[in-house]
Amino acid sequence: MITRNASLYKSADWVIIALYLVLVICGWFSVCGASYTYGEPDFFGPETRAGKQMMWIGCALGVGFVLLMLEKKLYELLAYFIYGAVILLLILTLFVAPDIKGSHSWLRLGGGVNLQPAEFAKAATALALAKYMNNYSFSLHRTRDFLVVMALIFLPMGIIVLQKETGSALVFLSFFLMLYREGMSGAVLFSGVCAVVFFIVGIRFSDITLWNMPTPVGKFVVMLLIQICTAGMVGVYTRRKPLAWWLFGGSLALTLLTLLFSGYVIPFDITWVQLGICGVMVAVLCYLWLRERINNFVYIALFTLGSLAFFYSSDFVFSRVLQSHQKVRIEVVLGMKEDLSGAGYNVNQSKIAIGSGGLTGKGFLNGTQTKLKYVPEQDTDFIFCTVGEEQGFIGSSAVLLLFLAFILRLLVLAERQTDRFGRVYGYSLVGIFLFHLFINVGMVLGLTPVIGIPLPFFSYGGSSLWGFTILLFIFIRIDAARKSTPSGSTGSIA
Numbered sequence: 001m002i003t004r005n006a007s008l009y010k011s012a013d014w015v016i017i018a019l020y021l022v023l024v025i026c027g028w029f030s031v032c033g034a035s036y037t038y039g040e041p042d043f044f045g046p047e048t049r050a051g052k053q054m055m056w057i058g059c060a061l062g063v064g065f066v067l068l069m070l071e072k073k074l075y076e077l078l079a080y081f082i083y084g085a086v087i088l089l090l091i092l093t094l095f096v097a098p099d100i101k102g103s104h105s106w107l108r109l110g111g112g113v114n115l116q117p118a119e120f121a122k123a124a125t126a127l128a129l130a131k132y133m134n135n136y137s138f139s140l141h142r143t144r145d146f147l148v149v150m151a152l153i154f155l156p157m158g159i160i161v162l163q164k165e166t167g168s169a170l171v172f173l174s175f176f177l178m179l180y181r182e183g184m185s186g187a188v189l190f191s192g193v194c195a196v197v198f199f200i201v202g203i204r205f206s207d208i209t210l211w212n213m214p215t216p217v218g219k220f221v222v223m224l225l226i227q228i229c230t231a232g233m234v235g236v237y238t239r240r241k242p243l244a245w246w247l248f249g250g251s252l253a254l255t256l257l258t259l260l261f262s263g264y265v266i267p268f269d270i271t272w273v274q275l276g277i278c279g280v281m282v283a284v285l286c287y288l289w290l291r292e293r294i295n296n297f298v299y300i301a302l303f304t305l306g307s308l309a310f311f312y313s314s315d316f317v318f319s320r321v322l323q324s325h326q327k328v329r330i331e332v333v334l335g336m337k338e339d340l341s342g343a344g345y346n347v348n349q350s351k352i353a354i355g356s357g358g359l360t361g362k363g364f365l366n367g368t369q370t371k372l373k374y375v376p377e378q379d380t381d382f383i384f385c386t387v388g389e390e391q392g393f394i395g396s397s398a399v400l401l402l403f404l405a406f407i408l409r410l411l412v413l414a415e416r417q418t419d420r421f422g423r424v425y426g427y428s429l430v431g432i433f434l435f436h437l438f439i440n441v442g443m444v445l446g447l448t449p450v451i452g453i454p455l456p457f458f459s460y461g462g463s464s465l466w467g468f469t470i471l472l473f474i475f476i477r478i479d480a481a482r483k484s485t486p487s488g489s490t491g492s493i494a
Contacts, residue, residue, distance in 0.1 A: 008068065013413060019406045019455070020472060024060075024465075026399060027238050027383075027458035028053055034077035034370050034379035034386040035460065049379055049460055056462035063466060064473040075474060076421060083152070086124035089117045090159045091351035097163070105163040118168040119467030123155040123474060126428035128152050129175065133182065134421040140183050149179065167451030168438075174431035179211045181427045182420075187237070191303060194229060196308060198222045199314045203330070206315070213267045219311075223274035227251040230300060237296045251277045258366050264309040278304055321392070330449050346382060347446045349375045354388030354396070354445070361392030379460040384444045403437055403456075413479045422478045429475050433468075 024469050028050070035049035045051045077365045097104040106114045129152055132138065157172040171193075180189055207220035228248065235244030258273045282301045289297035318327060353369035362368070367389035370378050375385055407430060414426025433456055440455040442448030454464040 008480055012068065013409075016406070016409050016413065016472070016476060019402065019409060019471075023402055023406065023457040024057055026402070027455075028057060029364065030386050030390075031379050031460045032364055032391050032460050033367060036365055036381055037210060052462075053460055053465075056465050059462065060465050060469040064469050066482075067470065067473040068477050070477065072478050075127060075478065076131055076134070079127040079235055080420045080494065084127035086117065086121050087156060087159070090121060090156060090163070090214040093117050094163055097398045103164045105165040105168070113462070116163055116168075116463040117154075117179055118160045118163070120470065121160070121323070122171065122432055122467060123177070123471045124155055125152060125172065126432075128475070129178070130425040133424045134419065138420075139181065147478075158338050164373050165452075167439075167453040169434050170451060171432060171453060174315050174435035175428055176426055177431035177434070178427035185333060187233070187299070187303070190304070194225070194307060195310055196368075198225065198311050199318075200227070202311055202314055203318055210270075211263060213262045214269050215262065215271060216269075221273070223254065223271055223278065226278055226311075227255070227274070227281065227309045228279070229307070229326065230285075230304045233300045233303065234285075234297075237300065238294060243288075248279055250494040251281065275308070278308060290307060294435065317377055346376050346450060347443070348442050350382050351380075351446060352383040353385040357389040357392040357396075359393050361395050363389050363435070364383075364390055380454060381450070381459065382444055383455050383460070384441055387458075388444075399458075401442070403433075407437075410475075413475065416482065417479065418482050422475075422482060425478060426475055429471055431434060 031053045033051040043053065046055065053286045082132050092103060095105055097106055098108065100106050105118055106116050109115055113489070129149065132145075132148060132152065140146055140149070142366045146190050151442065153172050153175050157169045160169040161170075176184070176189065176192065202218040202222050205221065206216055208217040209215060210217050210220055231244050231248035231251065234247060235241050254277055255270070255274060258270045262270050282304050285301040285304075288294070289301070293442055318330075348371065353375055356362070356369060357367070367386060369389055371374055375382050378386055380462075383398075384396070389401055391398070410426065410430045410433065412429060414423055417426055419454040436453055436456050439451065440459075441446050454461065456468045457465065
């Protein structure tokens with residue numbers, strides 16, 4: 001036992017552990033600054049936010065120590081069991097959790113303690129993916145394997161959406177960074193980026209018409225982008241440059257002629273013509289696939305059809321699926337509305353708090369916006385505005401640099417794994433932390449919609465802190481055992 005502990009002490013990555021401890025300590029001081037009120041009798045009392053966070057931190061360190069003591073092969077052995085147990089817990093939560101601000105995602109454990117299972121689903125999903133993708137026969141290019149991976153990701157994501165926790169559900173999209181590292185085609189990521197662009201452009205300019213014609217600018221631009229992307233993908237993925245130029249030039253010329261006819265002869269919605277052009281492009285691609293049996297032609301045709309289906313369904317999603325407060329938040333971020341007293345209030349107050357900090361900040365516990373509680377959720381989702389007000393630009397930059405060092409170190413650890421299990425889990429971890437960091441800081445600055453996800457190690461709460469700690473310390477243990485795994489090993493026999 002002594003030999004084993006000594007070996008673990010030497011092989012554990014103390015750089016990442018040190019960065020974790022620094023971030024947790026900085027996070028605790030931020031919670032103190034965000035939750036402290038003048039004249040509070042007991043700063044460290046168990047009834048205060050700071051006191052409770054101290055307790056969560058102590059528990060998290062205990063959990064981390066236990067995870068380090070377990071063998072790596074135990075995580076591999078129990079990966080599916082952990083995943084299944086968490087899925088059952090998510091389903092149970094859906095039915096027994098009380099309604100908290102419209103969400104059914106928190107379990108009441110008694111004594112004022114609540115637990116959010118969605119925070120632990122990330123680690124469970126990462127373990128299940130690492131286990132499945134560690135098989136020797138696994139390949140993302142095999143349809144069966146790809147569908148299983150998608151099911152492992154989207155099953156917990158779908159249940160969390162049903163819990164009305166859209167923000168937590170969107171975090172599962174971060175697993176696509178890991179899939180890209182493991183060989184997923186860049187076309188999938190490109191399709192995802194296109195979907196985001198189509199949604200934003202279509203929604204943002206849906207109520208604006210093109211000149212004096214009954215043509216929505218949003219629809220016109222999205223249709224044009226679909227035509228351009230289709231032609232470009234033909235040139236890239238089939239190497240038929242002449243065909244790509246013909247598709248590009250022909251669709252552009254016909255769109256321009258239709259635009260002129262609608263502008264100077266008979267005004268009409270030219271997106272119907274654009275829809276017909278896309279149909280012709282799909283027909284040409286399907287004909288070439290039947291004639292030459294080159295699968296990329298049909299994949300590009302499916303991209304075109306899928307883009308059209310996504311675009312026309314996005315309006316339904318925006319109008320019927322998203323909750324009213326989520327719709328308003330998106331409209332505020334896109335500049336469609338200015339609601340400083342409603343949906344835009346949080347972001348506006350957050351900007352004021354960060355701006356008031358200036359270069360060096362007002363000092364610990366001296367922030368006026370946060371002390372007077374102008375910023376809602378200032379110790380949870382909007383915790384970064386406390387850093388900006390109290391520590392200023394310099395302190396905020398230092399925190400972001402700490403996160404940068406933390407994520408870069410995770411990348412180093414992920415790349416040095418000697419088997420696919422560790423590498424897959426490591427890159428899943430990197431994706432999750434990157435997503436949380438970009439979205440949380442972005443929504444505090446008004447750059448992304450407010451979807452309510454915590455800043456790792458900073459936001460108040462036991463569930464998020466424990467969830468991130470479990471994610472990290474499982475990986476530290478996996479990394480510590482890498483020398484016992486034969487170099488070049490890619491997996492185990494299914």
